[in-house]
Amino acid sequence: MMSAADRPGIWVYALVDAGDDLTLPTVAGVAGAPVRTAPLRGHGSLTAVVSDADLAEFGEDALRSNLEDLDWLAAVAQAHHGVIEAVAHLGTVLPMRLATVYASEASMRAAVAGREPGLRAAMDRLRSRTEWGVKGYVAPAGETAAARATTPQVADDAAAGSGMAYLRRRRDALSAQRESWQGAADGARAAHAELGRHCAASRLHPPQSPQLSGRKEAMVLNGAYLLDNDRAAEFSAAVAALNDSDPRLRLELTGPWPPYSFTAQDA
Amino acid sequence: MASVSADRLPAQRLALVDLLDRVLAGGVVITGEITLSVADVDLVTISLRALLASSGALAGDAERAGGPYG
Numbered sequence: 001m002m003s004a005a006d007r008p009g010i011w012v013y014a015l016v017d018a019g020d021d022l023t024l025p026t027v028a029g030v031a032g033a034p035v036r037t038a039p040l041r042g043h044g045s046l047t048a049v050v051s052d053a054d055l056a057e058f059g060e061d062a063l064r065s066n067l068e069d070l071d072w073l074a075a076v077a078q079a080h081h082g083v084i085e086a087v088a089h090l091g092t093v094l095p096m097r098l099a100t101v102y103a104s105e106a107s108m109r110a111a112v113a114g115r116e117p118g119l120r121a122a123m124d125r126l127r128s129r130t131e132w133g134v135k136g137y138v139a140p141a142g143e144t145a146a147a148r149a150t151t152p153q154v155a156d157d158a159a160a161g162s163g164m165a166y167l168r169r170r171r172d173a174l175s176a177q178r179e180s181w182q183g184a185a186d187g188a189r190a191a192h193a194e195l196g197r198h199c200a201a202s203r204l205h206p207p208q209s210p211q212l213s214g215r216k217e218a219m220v221l222n223g224a225y226l227l228d229n230d231r232a233a234e235f236s237a238a239v240a241a242l243n244d245s246d247p248r249l250r251l252e253l254t255g256p257w258p259p260y261s262f263t264a265q266d267a
Numbered sequence: 268m269a270s271v272s273a274d275r276l277p278a279q280r281l282a283l284v285d286l287l288d289r290v291l292a293g294g295v296v297i298t299g300e301i302t303l304s305v306a307d308v309d310l311v312t313i314s315l316r317a318l319l320a321s322s323g324a325l326a327g328d329a330e331r332a333g334g335p336y337g
């Protein structure tokens with residue numbers, strides 16, 4: 001097996017539009033590697049924020065298996081995010097997808113050079129804007145109300161035989177669960193449309209796996225919203241108002257985030 | 268995002284899943300002489316699901332993953 005020194009690669013965290021005199025805060029990168037800037041000469045003030053990445057751990061084959069290790073993934077994702085957050089206040093930041101690893105700084109520069117107009121357009125779109133997240137869940141209160149509604153049935157069922165009673169209770173419970181989910185999903189659609197009026201762009205992520213989130217309630221909204229920085233308070237108030245006005249739905253605000261969800265042209 | 272990094276374990280787990288939504292599906296993808304682009308997010312997601320489904324501690328939640336929103 002080759003040593004780390006034999007197989008250096010470059011992990012890219014973000015591109016920053018902050019000029020050559022960019023001074024990085026002290027922050028550790030993935031695997032504790034020191035983070036540095038790699039100015040993209042000939043590209044104005046565009047600077048890449050990078051660290052060395054041992055290809056024995058971060059090369060293609062190693063990544064494929066390491067990405068399936070949740071502990072490894074969590075540590076790497078948090079390190080990647082930590083660096084991006086640390087440089088976000090230095091200028092407009094364009095986060096890179098997790099595990100963007102080049103074989104060398106030269107190949108990284110070549111790749112960026114071919115994409116400069118698109119990257120500039122993305123920078124312009126993200127300038128003075130921040131991403132926020134809104135997650136929506138079926139409200140526990142709705143589930144409670146649904147459960148109460150089925151209670152009177154239980155007395156009648158007792159006389160009709162326990163097998164029949166069980167089936168009816170099961171059917172009513174499933175029906176109530178479906179109704180509360182449908183109500184919350186309808187509320188989520190309306191909330192997403194309303195929140196769209198306060199932001200520059202919005203995007204829906206797939207609902208999160210309960211196995212990963214550990215949440216018991218069904219998720220009905222996983223939205224990302226790109227806000228002008230001076231509209232954050234207004235947006236937060238809109239989320240709170242929607243949360244108060246719809247008893248079927250419980251909304252949670254996350255952020256501010258670096259604009260991960262809005263780097264693509266179609267976002 | 269002080270609220271995320273300052274939270275304790277259960278909340279940290281929530282923060283992680285919010286973060287994975289973003290770093291695995293968002294961010295710029297610049298191809299070229301790149302060693303790996305994780306553009307194929309589905310592959311990663313499926314791999315993670317397989318990993319989690321195989322975890323005994325989480326087996327009770329397995330049914331939920333295929334729910335109306337799964």
